[in-house]
Amino acid sequence: METFLYKAKSSVNGKKISGELQAENELAVREMLMKKNLDPLSISKKSTFNADLSEVGIFKQKIKLTDINFFCKQFASMIQAGISIGKGLNICAQQCSNKTLKKHLEHIHSQVTEGKTLSEATREENIFPDILVSMIECGEASGNLDKVLQQTVDHFDNQLGVTKKVKKALAYPTIVLVIVAVVVVILMVKVIPNFMGLLTETGAEIPIPTQIVIAVSNFCIAKWPILIGIVVVLVVIGFNIKKIPSCRRAxxxxxxxxxxxxDLNKKSISAVFASTMSMLVESGIPMLQAIEITKKVIGNAVADEELDLAIISLKQGQSLYDSLSGSIIYPPIMYSMINIGEETGALDDMLIKISVYFKEEVDIAVDNMTLLIEPALTIFMAVIVGGIMLAVMLPTFAAANAMM
Structure with missing residues (x-):
């Protein structure tokens, strides 16, 4: 099978469209287009040389959760407005700014036009979260695709909101640490060497703190290629260390x-767990499958292990409350609320309440963390920069006292 690029004109409404199809030869592509009531205008074999840079290697545009969420919002609005799935996909593909996602949506549109269900087409593309594919499947089975898509959008909005809140809290400390690092480098590489020359000329006695700072400065200047190499290696390790299962777990x-x-991580995981489970259970997805999907959404190795044990317990006939008991992540209040939900037959409603509760807890924890971090980092910056400057100025004070 080879990939062909095509441009065609609809024999129904005269609209021109373009895309790609996989077929044995050009004739097969032409036949496929004719079956879709499309008159071929041009067909050409897709060349790897002429491939769009956005699809190759490091140039390939990544598909983020924000991109998928935006697509879901658009698509849900169209389904709610009564637009057909095929037409909705085509409109979303044409308006998609992410080139990688656009290609996948065009392919999904082609598959749906050929007779596959939306859930089958999205599952085969392997770019969407399992939770979205499963929700689409439930929506198709129940005939409530528009409602299910809106629930998924709300879930993604909640998930992105928590992530944004945490990132916002970490932005200030990151900026402060970068500023401290830049200031320290400038002091060590530029200021201290010049100051050392002045000290040598005066012949003043150099205090031990100043000697230490000068030694560090000399080392940084003499060994800067090694230091840069170490930083690069650490950055590479930082980006790849979680790919090693044992390191990721640790x-x-x-x-x-x-x-x-x-504490913030535990509350965040609890919020995501409750939010995801409530949506899946309410949509009619079996408990075991719901936990499997939730596990992938959480993305924490320790939580994965605990949920794996919970799945084993559920298969043995235990309740969700009993299966999660003893967790080092989920707090007792969550067990109690789940227990009440199971006993009253309103587990999905109780999970929604748990989700709302822990979302509020995450907001409070982030605010408290910000209040603690800001003064702590200010003190840290003052100690580091102030300590270096004090070490630099000590010989000056000593020389001034000697002259007096």
Whole structure:
């Protein structure tokens, strides 16, 4: 099978469209287009040489959750307005600004036009979160695709909101640390060497703190290629370390034990768990499948292990409450609310309440963390920069006192 690019004109409304199809040869493509009531204008084999840079290697545009959420919002609005699935997909593909997602949407549109269901087409593309594919499947089975898509949009909005809140809280400390690093480098590489020359000329006695700072400065100047190499290696390791399962598990476990951050992570995981489970259970997805999907949404190795154990317990006939008992992540209040939900037969409603509760808890935790971090980092910056400047100025004070 080869990939062909085509331009065609609809014999129904005269609209011109373009896209790509996989077929044995050009004749097969022409036949496929004719079956779709499309008159071929041009057909050409897709060349790897002429491939769009946006589809190749490092130039390939990544598909973010924000892109998928925007597509879901558009598509849900169209389905609610009574527009057909095929036409809705075509409109979304034409308006999509992400070139990678656009190509996938065009392919999904082609598959749906050929007779596949939307859930089958999206599953085969393998770019959408499992939760979206499963929700689409439920929507098709129940005939409430528009409602299910809107629920998914609300879920993604909630998930992105929590992520945005956490990133916003971490933005200030990141900026401060970068500024401190830049200031320290300038002091070590530019200021201190010049100051050292002045000290040598005066013949003043150099205090031990100043000697230490000068030694560090000399090392940085002499070994800067090695230091840059170390930084590059650390950055590469940082970006790839979570790809190693054992390292990912260790880091995820550490993230749950860190002061301040650990509590925030636990509450964030609890909020995502409750939000995802409530939507899936309410949509009629079986409990075991719902937990499997939720596990992928959370993305924490420790939480994955706990949910794997919960799945085993559920298969043995235990309740969700019993299956989650003993978790180091989920707090007792969540167990209690789940237990009440199971006993009253209103688990989906109780999970929604849990989700709202922990979302509020995350907001409070982020605000408290910000209040603690800002003064702490200000003190940290003052100590580092002030300490270096004090070490630089000590010989000057000593020389001035000697002259007096």
């Amino acid at each position: 880091l995820d476990r550490l993230s749950l034990k860190l002061p301040i951050f650990g």
